Amino acid sequence: MDKRRTWGDVFRNAWDGVRATASTERNFKVHLALCAAVLLLGALLRVPRLDWGLLCLAIGLVLSAELMNTAVEAAVNLTVGERLHPLAKKAKDAAAGAVLASAVFAAVIGLIVFAPPLLRLAQDWGWL
Template sequence: MEKRRTWREVFQNAWDGVLATASTERNFKVHLALCAAVLLLGALLQVSRLDWGLLCMAIGLVLSAELMNTAVEAAVNLTVGERIHPMAKKAKDAAAGAVLASALFAAVIGLIVFIPPLLRLAKDWGWL
């Protein structure tokens, strides 16, 4: 019987997955950079606590979807090798679609949160 892992081991394995994805996946790096930009813009515009909650949920959703996409791609690539089975393509396309859907959702949230304070700022500076 396999020994139960400690909570420390469980969290270490999860963190290892995040770090491995961050170091090898270009799209995850892009998402991390965009997340940093969103967090900086939110701080500069002093968005409300509710808006922070929406932004954090959107960020978490996108990063989680990208991590799951990476896991699906790795597992499918491991099992099918060089030939592309139609079901493997379906799995990889669906995982990529989840990332796209979450990123579009996050973009909508970003527009909802950032457009009003940016418009106010533009009016204050006489740009509008």
């Protein structure tokens, strides 16, 4: 009978996955840097609480999609070896598409949240 994992084991394994992805995947590092920039801009612009919720939702979606994309790519690469089967390509492309879709969603949220205060700031400074 298999040993049941504790909640501590479950969270440790999940955190190991996030750390491994952050240390090895360039795109995840880019998303983390953009996440930090969004959080900083939100703080500087003092966005309202609801906007914070939208920004956090978008950030969580993009980071989750990138983690899933990494998992799909690793699993497919493990099972197909050197030769890429058409179904393996389909799986990898679909996972990458999920990241793209979530990133576009996040960009739209960013425009909705940041455009009004940035436009007001530009008008206040006489740039517009």
